[in-house]
Amino acid sequence: MKRNIISITALIFATVCLLIIAIYVKKSSDTDEGGSNNYIAGEYTQYDFVMGTYMTQTIYGDDSQENLNETAEKIASEISALDEDCLSWRSDTSTVAKLNNEYIAGENYDLDLRTGNVIKKALDICKTSEGALDITMRPLIACWGIEQYDLASGEEFTVPSFEELEEAKSHTGYEKVNLITEEDAGNIKYYINISESGLGIDLGAVGKGAALDMAYETLEEEGISGALISVGGSIMAYGEKGDGSDFRIGIRNPEGDANDVMGYVEIAGNDGQKVCVSTSGGYEKYVEADGEVYHHILDRETMYPSDSGLISVTVICSDGLTSDGLSTACFVLGYEKSLELLPEYDAEAIFIDDNHNVYVTDGIYDNFVLTDDTYNIKN
Amino acid sequence: MSEESSKKRLINKFDIILFILLIILGACAFLIIKFTRAEGKTVNIYSDGELTESFSLDDDTEYVYIWEDGNNVIVIENGYVYVSHADCPDKVCVNQGEIKNDGETIVCIPHRLVIEVDE
Numbered sequence A: 001m002k003r004n005i006i007s008i009t010a011l012i013f014a015t016v017c018l019l020i021i022a023i024y025v026k027k028s029s030d031t032d033e034g035g036s037n038n039y040i041a042g043e044y045t046q047y048d049f050v051m052g053t054y055m056t057q058t059i060y061g062d063d064s065q066e067n068l069n070e071t072a073e074k075i076a077s078e079i080s081a082l083d084e085d086c087l088s089w090r091s092d093t094s095t096v097a098k099l100n101n102e103y104i105a106g107e108n109y110d111l112d113l114r115t116g117n118v119i120k121k122a123l124d125i126c127k128t129s130e131g132a133l134d135i136t137m138r139p140l141i142a143c144w145g146i147e148q149y150d151l152a153s154g155e156e157f158t159v160p161s162f163e164e165l166e167e168a169k170s171h172t173g174y175e176k177v178n179l180i181t182e183e184d185a186g187n188i189k190y191y192i193n194i195s196e197s198g199l200g201i202d203l204g205a206v207g208k209g210a211a212l213d214m215a216y217e218t219l220e221e222e223g224i225s226g227a228l229i230s231v232g233g234s235i236m237a238y239g240e241k242g243d244g245s246d247f248r249i250g251i252r253n254p255e256g257d258a259n260d261v262m263g264y265v266e267i268a269g270n271d272g273q274k275v276c277v278s279t280s281g282g283y284e285k286y287v288e289a290d291g292e293v294y295h296h297i298l299d300r301e302t303m304y305p306s307d308s309g310l311i312s313v314t315v316i317c318s319d320g321l322t323s324d325g326l327s328t329a330c331f332v333l334g335y336e337k338s339l340e341l342l343p344e345y346d347a348e349a350i351f352i353d354d355n356h357n358v359y360v361t362d363g364i365y366d367n368f369v370l371t372d373d374t375y376n377i378k379n
Numbered sequence B: 001m002s003e004e005s006s007k008k009r010l011i012n013k014f015d016i017i018l019f020i021l022l023i024i025l026g027a028c029a030f031l032i033i034k035f036t037r038a039e040g041k042t043v044n045i046y047s048d049g050e051l052t053e054s055f056s057l058d059d060d061t062e063y064v065y066i067w068e069d070g071n072n073v074i075v076i077e078n079g080y081v082y083v084s085h086a087d088c089p090d091k092v093c094v095n096q097g098e099i100k101n102d103g104e105t106i107v108c109i110p111h112r113l114v115i116e117v118d119e
């Protein structure tokens, strides 16, 4: 008799428990579908198109969906403004476009603080990398026309002649750009002076990284606990994920499509800290002509798409602009020379060469996991 | 000795079997709930960042996405989604092929389109 009572009680108890679990699971899946955007408790994802590319933001936190959404919207509009008002050579109203169009050789021009900060950091990498990164490549990039080439037009791509390239190259050179910094009672004021006419500044190689640095400032201001933001090929892991797990950043297979990764880097969450990961590769934009492939990362030395034996370089460091600029510089420099450049900025890197060899610098070696066995880690 | 015999009376063989059965039943119910959730993968279509359409990945269908100056034909077939045709200049979306896993995306930057698989 006593046994039966215990059994029945247990059965009722178990049934009630199951019902509660079922209702809870159902409810949480209903709210998943009901939301107009991608919201799971403590995690909000948003897509935006900025800087001629697309941006994915995942923001973590116990805040309401509205608050997380507000922060994401703020970041997206600030980055658009950074591009349109300051950095883009395409936007007629930006500081850079106005400068490119109107400057007179040898004269000083005021720069707004944001543009000045970006040019200052970028010029530093230009110097340290001895021109492997060069922010004055606009005439040479325009001469090639790889970025504007429209496959749908049906027109064949024509490789520019040596004379055309020589002419374009003569209007490049970061050494001709002088940034003057004046400090007055703690206020910084920037002036720019370009010593020759016909040059054009192009911050395309550092803009996405600069966007991440700007997003970081907003995340700090808004008191966000964690975020993962990608703009084009540059990604920032900020703070901590809600569940305390590591950030996992996929390294794209340079020979595969956008969802195809060859490995990943694990980054432990760290309150208030950011880690930036930028990848440069020939796959981002290229054209084909007469059976040859021409990618968009040009080497000023040769005037041709860089041919350092690498098919992608991923640079990891705490600063967005630096990781972005260094990934381009290292792609042009090649593996050996990059090893001298990276320590100058406390940066780590993952190199992939055209023989599917992968080289990982010591500081990030233990965080890198290879998942595609057609690649071999060499060091 | 007397303690052990009293324990024996309170929980016998049948109780243990009953408890095991209950645990199995609970586990089965939980797995069924989990399984039915995982099956319901959706394909979300975002236009310029706004979610505009959602489809089930299990139902074969064709959807024409219309943007200001062009369109993309999105095909859901056999549990995969892909862009079969597009008149964007770079054709990156078409060349990206099929996706099916949670979190994977196809992006057409010229048409500000994101196709996402979501669990």
Ligand SMILES: [Zn+2]
Pocket (backbone or CB within 6 Å): B086, B088, B090, B091, B092, B093, B094, B107, B108, B109, B110, B111
């Ligand atoms: Zn497309």
